[in-house]
Amino acid sequence: MTPAVSTSGSKQAERFATAPQGNVTQASHKHVTKQNPPSTNVTNTFESGEAEQPTVMTTILSTEHVVPLTRAIPLLLAEELARRVYFVAEEILGFRLLADGDTVSGLAVTVAGERLPAGLADKLDFVLRNDVLPQLVRAPKVVWRRDADREYPPDTFDQLVAKGAATQAGEGQVALGEPLLSLMDDLDRVVRRIVLDEFGGREYRYPTLIPLAALERCSYLTSFPQYSMFATRLRSDVDNYRAFLGGDGPMGERILPHCADVDYCLPPTMCYHTFHQLTGAELPPGGKVVTARGKSFRHEARYHRGLARLWDFTIREIVFLGTRDEVLDARQRFMGRALELADALGVSGRCEVASDPFFANVESGVRATSQRLLELKYELQLDLAPGDAVSVASFNFHEQFFGDAFELRLPGGATPFSGCVGFGLERFAFALVCQHGTDPARWPAAVREVLTSKEGTS
Numbered sequence: 508m509t510p511a512v513s514t515s516g517s518k519q520a521e522r523f524a525t526a527p528q529g530n531v532t533q534a535s536h537k538h539v540t541k542q543n544p545p546s547t548n549v550t551n552t553f554e555s556g557e558a559e560q561p562t563v564m565t566t567i568l569s570t571e572h573v574v575p576l577t578r579a580i581p582l583l584l585a586e587e588l589a590r591r592v593y594f595v596a597e598e599i600l601g602f603r604l605l606a607d608g609d610t611v612s613g614l615a616v617t618v619a620g621e622r623l624p625a626g627l628a629d630k631l632d633f634v635l636r637n638d639v640l641p642q643l644v645r646a647p648k649v650v651w652r653r654d655a656d657r658e659y660p661p662d663t664f665d666q667l668v669a670k671g672a673a674t675q676a677g678e679g680q681v682a683l684g685e686p687l688l689s690l691m692d693d694l695d696r697v698v699r700r701i702v703l704d705e706f707g708g709r710e711y712r713y714p715t716l717i718p719l720a721a722l723e724r725c726s727y728l729t730s731f732p733q734y735s736m737f738a739t740r741l742r743s744d745v746d747n748y749r750a751f752l753g754g755d756g757p758m759g760e761r762i763l764p765h766c767a768d769v770d771y772c773l774p775p776t777m778c779y780h781t782f783h784q785l786t787g788a789e790l791p792p793g794g795k796v797v798t799a800r801g802k803s804f805r806h807e808a809r810y811h812r813g814l815a816r817l818w819d820f821t822i823r824e825i826v827f828l829g830t831r832d833e834v835l836d837a838r839q840r841f842m843g844r845a846l847e848l849a850d851a852l853g854v855s856g857r858c859e860v861a862s863d864p865f866f867a868n869v870e871s872g873v874r875a876t877s878q879r880l881l882e883l884k885y886e887l888q889l890d891l892a893p894g895d896a897v898s899v900a901s902f903n904f905h906e907q908f909f910g911d912a913f914e915l916r917l918p919g920g921a922t923p924f925s926g927c928v929g930f931g932l933e934r935f936a937f938a939l940v941c942q943h944g945t946d947p948a949r950w951p952a953a954v955r956e957v958l959t960s961k962e963g964t965s
Contacts, residue, residue: 568619568620568621569600569601569617569618569619569620570617570618570620570621570622571601571615571616571617572615572616572617572618572623573605573613573614573615574613574614574615574616574623574627574628574631575612575613576611576612576613576614576631576632576635577632577635577636578635578636578640579607579610579611579612580610580611580635580639580640581609581610581611581644582606582609582610582611583644583645583646584611584639584640584642584644585604585606585611587638587639587642587864587875588604588611588614588634588635588639589602589604590810590864591634591638591639591733591864591866592614592616592631592634593808593809593810594634594733594808594866595627595630595631595634596624596627596630597808598618598619598624598627599616599617599618599627599809600617600618600619600809601616601617601809602614602615602616602617603615614631633867634866634867637867637868637869637871637872638865638866638867638871638872638875639872640872641871641872641873641876642862642872642875642876643875643876643879643880645879647859647860647861647879648859648860648882649857649858649859650858650859650860650885651846651849651857651858651887652856652857652858653849653850653854653855653856653857654855655855655890655942656855658893659890659891659892659893659941659942660892660941661892661893661895663813663891663892663937663940663941663945664812664813664814664937666945667687667940667945670945671684672684672685672686672687672945673687673814678811678818679806679807679811679816679817679818679819680817680818680819681814681817681933683933686940686945686946686947687814687933687936687937687940689947690936690939690940690947690958691821691932691933691935691936693958693959694930694932694935694936694939694958695800695823695930695932697848697957697958698823698825698845698848698930699798699800699823701841701844702796702798702825703798705840705844706796706825706827706837706840706841707796708796708797708798708825709795709796709797709798710797710798710799711780711781711784711797711798711799712799712800712801713774713777713780713781713784713799713801714780715773715774715801715802716738716771716772716773716774717771717772717773717774717779717780717783718770718771718772718783719737719769719770719771719772721779721780721782721783722735722772722775722779724782724783724912724913725779725782725908725909725912725913726912727775727779729868730863730865730866730868730874731775731863731864731865731866732866732867733806733808733864733866733867734775734805734806734807735772735775735806736772736773736775736804736805736806736818737769737771737772737773738769738771738772738773739763739766739767739768739769739771740766740767741762741765741766741767742765742766742767743767747765750765751765773803773804774801774802774803774804775803775804775805776803776822776824776929777799777800777801777803777822777823777824777929778824778826778927778929780799780801781797781799781824781826782826782909782912782913782915782925783913785797785828785913785915786913786914786915787913787914787915788915788916789915789916789917789918790828790829790915790916790917790918790923791918792918793829793833794827794828794829794830794833794834794837794923795827795828795829796825796826796827796828796837797825797826797828798823798824798825798826799823799824800821800822800823800824800932801821801822802819802820802821802822803819803820803821803822804818804819804820805818805820806818813891813937814933814934814936814937815891815897815934815937816897817933820931820932820933820934821931821932821933822929822930822931822932823929823930823932824927824928824929824930825841825927825928825929826925826926826927827925827926827927827928828910828915828923828924828925829917829923829924830917830923830924831924833924834904834923834924834925834926835904835924835926837926838902838903838904838926838928841902841928842858842885842902842928845887845900845902845928845930846858846887848957849887849889851953851954851957852939852954852957852958853942853943853951853953853954854889854890854938854939854942855889855890855942856887856888856889856890856896856938857887857888857896858885858886858887858888859885859886859888860879860882860884860885861878861879861884861885861886861898861901862874862875862876862878862879862884863875863878863884882904883903883904883905883906884901884902884903884904885901885902885903886898886900886901886902887899887900887901887902889934889935889938889942890938890941890942891937891938891941892941897934897937897938898931898934899930899931899934899935899938900928900929900930900931900935901928901929902926902928903926903927903928903929904924904926905924905925905926905927906924907922907923907924907925908925909925910922910923910924910925
């Protein structure tokens with residue numbers, strides 16, 4: 508899903524999950540500074556090898572430490588802090604935000620070992636002051652809402668695992684089977700039909716790897732360094748190969764010293780392929796609509812849960828290019844069709860103005876604020892369980908940022924505007940099974956009809 512772009516002109520990557528990725532705990536002030544006793548956690552270590560080998564379970568002694576915030580933040584900014592905590596330091600295994608009244612005044616972090624890592628409090632304070640405190644304190648504008656008429660079970664992913672429909676394959680990676688595969692294809696078919704039949708889109712299939720230079724053009728790596736994932740290879744030299752083969756120590760530590768420079772990345776979303784494809788092009792009169800489905804990759808650290816915030820996931824993306832009015836109209840119409848689809852599927856959730864998780868850049872907080880003020884980004888968030896939701900789609904307006912970055916032009920030479928809509932297919936399918944159950948044959952007939960009909964949703 509391509510992000511929206513703030514007035515500062517920096518590209519923004521999409522925010523996928525909107526439920527806080529940690530717990531916000533109501534506490535009196537005295538609890539903010541209380542340190543919990545050491546606890547023991549068991550985490551999974553995935554070893555490569557033959558398929559029949561069992562997963563190795565490693566026991567890690569961990570302790571929780573309370574870190575008071577140097578400046579309390581309003582609860583309205585709690586999620587903005589929560590979505591960044593795991594990127595502060597890899598030593599953080601878990602966390603809770605500690606609320607005192609209507610503010611968050613501390614963070615309880617769980618780390619391996621008995622001591623809080625040196626410098627962790629300073630790193631947290633940097634993120635707080637650089638990325639969170641400068642942001643606008645305002646409840647998001649909601650443009651669509653459908654309340655749940657029942658309570659959804661919190662263990663849907665466990666049910667899918669028990670049925671063999673999902674298997675943990677590594678950090679942020681899940682192998683999928685039925686009924687999830689068919690649900691993803693059915694959802695994609697509905698969206699693709701809207702793109703091609705109603706918006707005149709042209710479809711492409713892109714390679715997995717994208718040139719590093721393409722992401723450099725749009726400042727992705729400097730806006731969202733926390734998500735970036737790279738592809739490399741061993742340098743093509745026989746002496747290098749021999750040194751690599753004769754090396755000692757863990758393989759993971761031996762590889763990078765023998766690698767060539769990074770020329771390619773794993774794409775964080777599909778739209779970058781589209782802009783890269785069109786570099787230097789003159790667009791036809793009336794603009795252009797391009798769509799693609801493909802794998803996208805983001806390092807989500809410890810935020811992955813169930814089928815939300817996977818490191819490796821599937822997106823159906825639609826890119827609009829043209830004049831300002833053409834692009835804004837297309838985004839608005841497509842958002843309307845997506846909300847009609849949500850109604851037809853009988854799902855609960857909300858669609859609201861959102862922002863992207865800019866990280867560690869000097870303008871991170873300002874960019875997120877301008878994004879919300881200008882309503883450059885909307886997200887469709889569907890309920891998964893009580894108090895938990897996931898963004899399954901986003902609707903973005905980039906202004907002329909990508910037109911400038913990739914040297915695109917309209918007839919007559921003007922720089923085009925652009926926008927995009929993206930659907931996370933694993934998340935969308937997961938939200939459906941969370942709300943309707945893991946057996947689609949038992950879903951309401953009207954919902955099954957939407958997914959299997961060759962006609963539109965309205």
